[in-house]
Amino acid sequence: MVLNYLRTLQQQGVERLPVDEEARAILRSWMLAARNGGRMPTPPPAAMAPPPVSAEPLPQQEEPRQSLRLDDIPEPELASEEPRPEDEVPFFRPGGQSPAEAWEAMQRLLPGWKPLRGLGTLRPTPVFGQGNRSADIMFVGDAVNYHDEKAGMPFQGAAGGKLDGMLKAMGLTREQVYITHLVKFRPEQPRQTLNTRPPTEKEIRFSAPVLDFEIALVQPRVIVALGVIAARGILQRGNLPLAAYQLEHGSYNGIPVVVTHHPSYLLRTSDLSERRRLWEEMLYVMETAGLPISDKQRGYFLRKN
Secondary structure: OHHHHHHHHHHOOOOEEEOOHHHHHHHHHHHHHHHOOOOOOOOOHHHHOOOOOOOOOOOOOOOHHHEEEHHHOOHHHHOOOOOOOOOOOOOOOOOOOOHHHHHHHHHHHHHHOHHHHOOOOEOOOOOOOEEOOOOOEEEEEEEOOHHHHHHOOOOOHHHHHHHHHHHHHOOOOHHHOEEEEEEOOOEOOOOOOOOOOOOOHHHHHHHHHHHHHHHHHHOOOEEEEEOHHHHHHHHOOOOOOHHHHHHOOEEEOOEEEEEEOOHHHHHOOOOHHHHHHHHHHHHHHHHHHOOOOOHHHHOOOOOOO
16 A cells, blocks of 8 residues: 555655654665565554545655655565566556545546556547536446547547437436546557557556546446446456346446447447347436436337337
8 A cells, every 4th residue: 555655656746755763664674674585564554554645746855864755765675575567457546635636636647647658559648538527327438539539528429429319318418427438548550540449458457547536536326338348347357248248237336337339339220129228228327327217218219009
């Protein structure tokens, strides 16, 4: 926990931390144990609990003797007993003492966040979520595409139009729900124009902590995974097909997760039975969120006798 806290501060640009003699003694014992190949002693509980992470870097200390420069401690001595694997899922905690500060800190930190930027496979501009930050329903897609990146908002273009149509049928608008992507950067390709590729498994895994933080802030009553890639990233059941995810509703930290087709699927099919199945999933979402459902809505896409 302490190591994750220090790494988070480094990502925020903090170079020095004020420390007392007890903290210095603990750090010194850790360094000696690491050099000798031994197990680091466990500090008392009060010393283990880091203070709340502030969104603002700590001011530089006038007396260097009373501060600890993070860069002065070699990474092996800040690490745990074994070196951190390159594909270990990173820790994302931007900080903030209130939800408003946390949102602002996330938007400031993510564009230059080293774990994702260091992959070298994503374009540089993130597209953040849109809508009600306290929404009961949260829609999650796979990754940013050309239209999203250009507009700076999720689910633009033809697929976004279909999502708007789904919301309208539910009696909702974008301002009443929260819409985001699992991977908030557009996956990069050579000589890229309008084309967009699916995100890789590593891009999804390294983006998951960002979505985790976002879900914790929104605290929706139900999450809608739009497409199989979003479903895999949220539910972590492996490379199952979409139909397998649809057969059984899942949950994320106790929040129900409904898996359905990506809105772009509606651009490729006019099959009434398929549209009805998707709509039944939206009816379940509405019921889970406690929204009223009219007889007209229940009758959408049913064959007329």
